[in-house]
Amino acid sequence: MSDDLRELYQEVILEHGRNPRNCHHPDAPTHAAHGDNPLCGDQLDVYLTVGADDRIAEAAFEGRGCAISVASASLMTEALRGKTLTEARELFKKIHEMCTSDEGGGIDVADGDFERLAALSGVRQFPMRVKCATLAWHTMKAAMEGNAEVSTEDEV
Amino acid sequence: MRLMTDGATSVDLKPAGEARPFDVVRVRRDFPILGREVHGKPLVYLDNAASAQKPRHVIDTIRDVYENEYANVHRGVHYLSERATKRYEAARETVRRFLNARSAREIVFTHGGTEAINLVASSYGRHFLEPGDEIIISVFEHHSNIVPWQLARDAKGLVLKAAPVTDDGELPIDAFERLFTPRTKLVAISHMSNVLGTVFPARQIAEIAHAHGAKVLLDGCQAACHLGVDVQEIDCDFYVFSGHKVYGPSGIGVLYAKGELLASMPPYQGGGEMIARVTLEKTTWAPPPARFEAGTPPIVQAIGLGAALDYLASVGRERIGAHEADLTKYAMQRLAAVDGLRLIGTAPAKSSVVAFTLDAVHPHDVATVLDRAGIAVRAGHHCAQPLMQRLGVTATARASFAMYNTRAEVDALGAALESVMEFFG
Numbered sequence: 001m002s003d004d005l006r007e008l009y010q011e012v013i014l015e016h017g018r019n020p021r022n023c024h025h026p027d028a029p030t031h032a033a034h035g036d037n038p039l040c041g042d043q044l045d046v047y048l049t050v051g052a053d054d055r056i057a058e059a060a061f062e063g064r065g066c067a068i069s070v071a072s073a074s075l076m077t078e079a080l081r082g083k084t085l086t087e088a089r090e091l092f093k094k095i096h097e098m099c100t101s102d103e104g105g106g107i108d109v110a111d112g113d114f115e116r117l118a119a120l121s122g123v124r125q126f127p128m129r130v131k132c133a134t135l136a137w138h139t140m141k142a143a144m145e146g147n148a149e150v151s152t153e154d155e156v
Numbered sequence: 157m158r159l160m161t162d163g164a165t166s167v168d169l170k171p172a173g174e175a176r177p178f179d180v181v182r183v184r185r186d187f188p189i190l191g192r193e194v195h196g197k198p199l200v201y202l203d204n205a206a207s208a209q210k211p212r213h214v215i216d217t218i219r220d221v222y223e224n225e226y227a228n229v230h231r232g233v234h235y236l237s238e239r240a241t242k243r244y245e246a247a248r249e250t251v252r253r254f255l256n257a258r259s260a261r262e263i264v265f266t267h268g269g270t271e272a273i274n275l276v277a278s279s280y281g282r283h284f285l286e287p288g289d290e291i292i293i294s295v296f297e298h299h300s301n302i303v304p305w306q307l308a309r310d311a312k313g314l315v316l317k318a319a320p321v322t323d324d325g326e327l328p329i330d331a332f333e334r335l336f337t338p339r340t341k342l343v344a345i346s347h348m349s350n351v352l353g354t355v356f357p358a359r360q361i362a363e364i365a366h367a368h369g370a371k372v373l374l375d376g377c378q379a380a381c382h383l384g385v386d387v388q389e390i391d392c393d394f395y396v397f398s399g400h401k402v403y404g405p406s407g408i409g410v411l412y413a414k415g416e417l418l419a420s421m422p423p424y425q426g427g428g429e430m431i432a433r434v435t436l437e438k439t440t441w442a443p444p445p446a447r448f449e450a451g452t453p454p455i456v457q458a459i460g461l462g463a464a465l466d467y468l469a470s471v472g473r474e475r476i477g478a479h480e481a482d483l484t485k486y487a488m489q490r491l492a493a494v495d496g497l498r499l500i501g502t503a504p505a506k507s508s509v510v511a512f513t514l515d516a517v518h519p520h521d522v523a524t525v526l527d528r529a530g531i532a533v534r535a536g537h538h539c540a541q542p543l544m545q546r547l548g549v550t551a552t553a554r555a556s557f558a559m560y561n562t563r564a565e566v567d568a569l570g571a572a573l574e575s576v577m578e579f580f581g
Contacts, residue, residue, distance in 0.1 A: 002528050041537035041550050064550050066518035
């Protein structure tokens with residue numbers, strides 16, 4: 001395996017791809033959306049359960065996809081727990097920047113969230129795979145905004 | 157022999173001498189791109205079902221037209237327009253020969269296979285189909301042979317039915333025939349599956365359809381580069397294929413339709429070129445094929461397609477078919493030996509397309525790792541989501557062969573897949 005493949009498929013990605021966390025339909029989600037990548041046919045549903053304190057008590061997902069998209073969804077649900085919707089929106093922006101900008105969006109890996117989320121930055125070297133990494137995040141954003149469906153081909 | 161689309165090409169092509177064996181090394185030298193590396197590895201191009209690479213003869217012909225004989229067609233009285241028109245029409249004759257159509261007037265140039273199907277759905281559909289009439293497609297179809305019929309259905313109140321597929325990837329003829337009713341007016345079905353490689357019994361399909369009084373459109377986009385196509389022998393009413401999958405340029409497609417049928421169809425688009433006489437009140441149509449070629453056509457693409465078909469003939473379509481059949485058989489055996497690999501589509505009548513999944517590794521991850529080894533395959537739903545749903549997969553990987561692929565490339569694919577299993581397993 002070449003170095004850039006090892007950079008893409010870091011151990012944390014492979015592990016979350018194989019054993020995704022929070023991969024189920026929660027009892028009473030307050031927000032939900034369906035995400036679709038029409039280019040490859042991958043689909044997933046993201047569920048958020050926001051408590052009275054306006055914080056995400058539980059984030060979960062269901063769906064099938066490649067190692068990158070499943071790992072990204074799994075890591076996302078872990079990172080979202082306990083965040084306010086405003087913080088979740090901020091995180092979306094940072095992840096999007098990290099996966100799409102040439103410089104990686106100046107992510108600070110010392111930032112607690114990015115200790116593991118930084119593993120997603122490997123997609124920068126694989127332009128055809130960026131949407132795999134961002135599908136869950138776009139779906140989460142759509143759920144927060146009350147949109148039932150989102151496609152990676154929609155304008156963002 | 158100097159083989160020509162019209163007498164002006166600068167490339168020598170030898171005729172397909174029956175005695176000369178197929179020489180893949182020699183064929184590969186005709187395709188400049190095959191000499192390049194990808195990610196530092198020799199290119200192994202196995203995405204031919206998406207689009208084939210171009211031989212030097214096609215590239216040189218296109219350059220020659222632009223450098224020496226380019227002008228608009230059917231319009232000018234000047235020298236270059238006459239030359240371009242001659243070459244454009246010579247390409248139409250080459251396509252006629254390729255399909256064994258009765259007349260070059262039965263050959264319409266479109267901008268692609270998709271447009272050719274849309275032309276029939278729009279023109280034939282609007283003129284000949286009534287609310288309640290039925291069209292039969294199949295679960296195998298590429299989206300381009302589904303969506304135009306859905307649009308026609310919604311516009312005209314038609315009924316769309318889909319013939320089923322067996323687990324092996326075959327068309328069950330009995331179940332297909334049971335779909336016919338007195339309201340069935342058209343069958344639109346692939347000649348060969350772009351996902352599974354299954355070759356459909358075109359002659360039998362046409363016979364069944366005609367026995368029920370229905371017309372037949374065959375989508376030959378996948379078949380035309382692999383199979384000999386004889387539209388008179390098949391007796392289909394329409395045959396469609398695209399240029400870029402038969403080693404020609406993109407942006408050109410072909411619609412064959414039986415002459416009397418084409419003559420009875422109204423125009424698909426309005427514009428220049430397709431008229432007999434225009435006043436501000438009324439227009440009369442030109443006869444086919446001009447009636448269906450509104451506006452400036454893809455001139456150079458059509459001439460490039462002619463060059464591609466000349467090249468195919470010079471290598472020999474039967475010998476290409478035999479080579480591809482050997483590769484397909486070899487690939488089925490080699491890939492079946494990869495631990496954890498499942499072949500999708502194992503019909504006996506199959507050519508040049510091998511779809512598969514790997515246990516616990518998504519096709520996209522497979523394709524990314526293969527790409528880094530210089531191997532180009534397709535991963536995804538192959539624009540055939542209904543077939544994917546029927547087969548119970550969201551996506552597959554697909555290796556597809558052309559005349560220039562080798563057993564050594566199949567071995568490289570097999571070895572790379574084994575390393576994928578090791579890495580993810």
